[in-house]
Amino acid sequence: MRTDVQSLAVAHLLRRPAAHRAGPFVAGFDPATTSPYVNYATPSPAPSRPPGTRPN
Numbered sequence: 001m002r003t004d005v006q007s008l009a010v011a012h013l014l015r016r017p018a019a020h021r022a023g024p025f026v027a028g029f030d031p032a033t034t035s036p037y038v039n040y041a042t043p044s045p046a047p048s049r050p051p052g053t054r055p056n
Contacts (some may be wrong), residue, residue, distance in 0.1 A: 003045045004022045004044040006042070006043070007045050009042050010026045010042060010045065011043055013027065013028030013041075013042060014026060014028070014041075015028075016028035016029055016030055017030050017032075018030070018031055019029060021044075021055070022041070024043050024044050025041045025042065025043055025044065026041060026042060026043075026044055027039075027040070027041035027043070028049070029041065046056075
């Protein structure tokens, strides 16, 4: 997924009434609903690396 799209999804989840970070994920919860389409988690975008570098 493109980083800008993923960043927008994370920003949206963090505006939820009961947002929570859990490791590399952000979970957005709304205690007023049980809808699985409202309460979900998504991975945070990976930090970008300079071209040609490898992860540690």
